[in-house]
Amino acid sequence: KNQVEQSPQSLIILEGKNCTLQCNYTVSPFSNLRWYKQDTGRGPVSLTIMTFSENTKSNGRYTATLDADTKQSSLHITASQLSDSASYICVVSALTGRRALTFGSGTRLQVQP
Amino acid sequence: EAQVTQNPRYLITVTGKKLTVTCSQNMNHEYMSWYRQDPGLGLRQIYYSMNVEVTDKGDVPEGYKVSRKEKRNFPLILESPSPNQTSLYFCASRKIRDIGMEYNSPLHFGNGTRLTVT
Numbered sequence: 001k002n003q004v005e006q007s008p009q010s011l012i013i014l015e016g017k018n019c020t021l022q023c024n025y026t027v028s029p030f031s032n033l034r035w036y037k038q039d040t041g042r043g044p045v046s047l048t049i050m051t052f053s054e055n056t057k058s059n060g061r062y063t064a065t066l067d068a069d070t071k072q073s074s075l076h077i078t079a080s081q082l083s084d085s086a087s088y089i090c091v092v093s094a095l096t097g098r099r100a101l102t103f104g105s106g107t108r109l110q111v112q113p
Numbered sequence: 114e115a116q117v118t119q120n121p122r123y124l125i126t127v128t129g130k131k132l133t134v135t136c137s138q139n140m141n142h143e144y145m146s147w148y149r150q151d152p153g154l155g156l157r158q159i160y161y162s163m164n165v166e167v168t169d170k171g172d173v174p175e176g177y178k179v180s181r182k183e184k185r186n187f188p189l190i191l192e193s194p195s196p197n198q199t200s201l202y203f204c205a206s207r208k209i210r211d212i213g214m215e216y217n218s219p220l221h222f223g224n225g226t227r228l229t230v231t
Contacts, residue, residue: 032217043117043203043222051217089155093217105155
């Protein structure tokens with residue numbers, strides 16, 4: 001069964017600090033992995049996509065990594081800001097005819113002043 | 114502005130009273146989907162549609178119905194709501210293909226409908 005596990009479930013950091021969120025998956029055959037940011041009371045918004053051939057990709061202060069061999073991805077946030085407080089969801093797409101998506105349960109990040 | 118619009122944002126109802134949550138997208142996306150989000154469980158897919166008149170069950174379809182008569186609309190119907198359907202619901206859409214090309218396009222989500230069934 002395809003699964004996506006995220007850790008930690010929740011995280012509290014001080015403004016200006018860095019943090020790393022983890023995503024492990026067992027989705028096969030693998031197509032791509034996306035990280036979404038979900039602000040409280042809003043729908044998730046895509047931050048970045050990682051395909052099989054990509055190891056690292058940056059989007060401003062967000063850097064995602066992918067290790068397709070170990071089936072792990074991480075999202076690193078640099079110099080955190082209060083606006084980074086949100087849930088971060090890892091979503092893995094399988095290479096099937098239906099483009100099945102498997103969602104992680106998310107990491108809740110709280111950035112404190 | 115490209116968006117997915119859900120209505121209503123908040124809904125309180127009683128057990129057994131039929132309700133419909135509407136979803137509309139203005140991006141000409143082929144794919145539309147409904148999810149429910151519960152604490153600790155993340156987003157779980159209820160139903161999805163690959164195109165007009167094509168719908169399929171997701172992971173948790175029991176107690177829900179959908180229809181896709183037009184490309185832009187994908188309503189979620191609860192014929193006889195029960196308290197275990199109290200949840201936060203999201204509609205989403207994405208582009209799948211264009212002129213033979215497959216896209217790795219992101220899901221575009223609405224802002225959610227918080228449903229309470231008493």
